[in-house]
Amino acid sequence: MKRILLAVTGGIAAYKAIDLTSKLTQANYDVRVMLTDHAQEFVTPLAFQAIGRNPVYTSTFKEQNPEEIQHVALGDWADAIVVAPATANTIAKLANGIADDMVTSTLLATETPKFIAPAMNVHMYENPRTQQNLATLSSDGYYFLEPGEGFLACGYVAKGRMEEPLQIVERLNQYFNETTQNAIYKNSHFEGKRALVTAGPTVEELDPVRYLSNRASGKIGYALAESLTKRGAIVTLVTGPTHLTPPANVEVVQIQSAEDMFHAVKTRFENQDIVFKAAAVSDYAPVDTLEHKLKKQEGTLSVSFKRTPDIxxxxxxxxxHQFLVGFAAETQNIAEYAQKKLKNKNADVVIANNVGDRTIGFSSDDNDYTMYYKTGDTEALGKHKKVELAEHILNSLETRWK
Structure with missing residues (x-):
């Protein structure tokens, strides 16, 4: 559980801080609140205590625990500090190093990440001195929650409204997710490793007009390639036809048929450390590819097919030495077929999903994967966006793939 220290200063938008405390608590944050004297002209400590179920701090000189310096300990306790609303007065104090109350003393005495949500009259906000103070805090590493436009207490309809509580919660969620991912990327076991990813469908031509293919979009393969590069891997993406933009800093090999993909993977396999076979490869291709368009005729049509290479x-x-990750798109007996594929193909892990569920897989942005490991372990990843599933897959392999 992440810990948020909420600093409330003396503006009419202080009433929104009560809702923000509630939203943060509902989002599973541990919230403690500080109030300036002027903030208490608009809201009471009891309101925050009732919602946050934690003590509320109002004075630098009211030490609740004699074993610690309160304004220093609070800053160290928090994973992030949010000043909402942040008045022009408080912003000016912070920019000029003034520590004359609980809020400014705590903020100046900590290196904890700080978020500022300005709220004030539009002319106060646009005043050159306020803008200079904001620029100073930005250069000091403060994060800003940009005020919105709307009806202000002064009667103007303009910029100066404090950012909405729900948006502040979402920004904090984003920040902590990015922080977690950056820590993973920095210490990734994939760094410097060579990874090959196959993605998308293959296309097996019958004639210049018609072909055999499937509904694969390539989204999970492309997401894996992008996440691997962020973790420092040297990535090759072998892709069938898609409408996706390949990630930056990736070697991209465009192919059409299963035979093309087999050749592209086979010639590069020896130098790889890990391979993700995420492409949906056609199991069959027409025996003959016609030079000219097959003309319409009476009755039924029979086409002979041959097996494509089992890559x-x-x-x-x-x-x-390679670690081999296979994918299994099934419509029934998911676990049985995935485990059979794991054994028969000598893979290290097979990631399976139910393509019979039209709400996930193929062209959808979502999927629901289960990972079956050669060791006998099973890990259900649940339903997520494919870009998130790529992260979950690699996070799991960070601890399992040596």
């Missing part, structure tokens, strides 16, 4: 099986039979 995952080939990799499983020829791997030496």
């Amino acid at each position: 995952l099986k080939y990799l499983g039979e020829h791997k030496t």
Whole structure:
């Protein structure tokens, strides 16, 4: 549980801080509140105590615990400090190093990340001195929650409204998610490793007009390639036809058919450390590819098909040091077929999903994966956006893949 220290200063928007405390608590944050003297002209400590279920701090000189210096300990306790609303007066004090109350003393005595949510009259906000103070705090590393436009207490309809509580919560969620991911990226086991990812569908031509393919979008493969690069891996993306933009700093190999993909993967496999076979490869291709368009005719039409190369099986039979990740798109008996594929293809893990559920998979942005490991372990990742699932997959492999 992340800990938020909420500093409330003396503006009419202080009433929004009560709602913000409630929203933060509902979002599973541990919230403690500080109030300036002027803030208490608008709201009471009891309101925050009732919602946050924590003590409320109002004075630098009321030490609740004699074993610590309160304004120093609070700053150290918090994972982030939010000043909402932040008046022009408080912003000016912070920019000029003035510590004359509980809020400013705490903020000046800590290196904890700080978020400022300005709220004031539009002319106060646009005043050059206020803008200079904001610029000073920005250069000092403060994060800003930009005020919105709307009806102000002074009667103007203009910029100066404190950011809405729900938006502040979302910004904090984003910040902590990014912080967590950056820590993972910085210490990733993928750093410097060579990773090959296959993505998208393959296309098997029947004639110059018609072809056999599938509904794969390539989204999970592209998301894996992008996350791998962020973790410092050297990535090759072998992709069938998609409408996606390839990630930056990735070697992209465009292919059409299953035979093309087999050749592209086979020639690069020896130098890889890990392979993600996320592409939906056609199992069959027409025996003959016609030079000219097949003309319409009476009655039924029969087309002969041949098996395409089983790329995952080939990799499983020829791997030496490589870690092999397969994917299984099934419509029934998901666990049974995934575990059978894991064994028969000599993969290290197979990631399975139910493509019979039309709300996930293929062209959808969402999916619901379960990871089946060669060790016998199973991990259900649940339903998420594919970009999030790529992170979950790699986070799991961070601890399991040596």
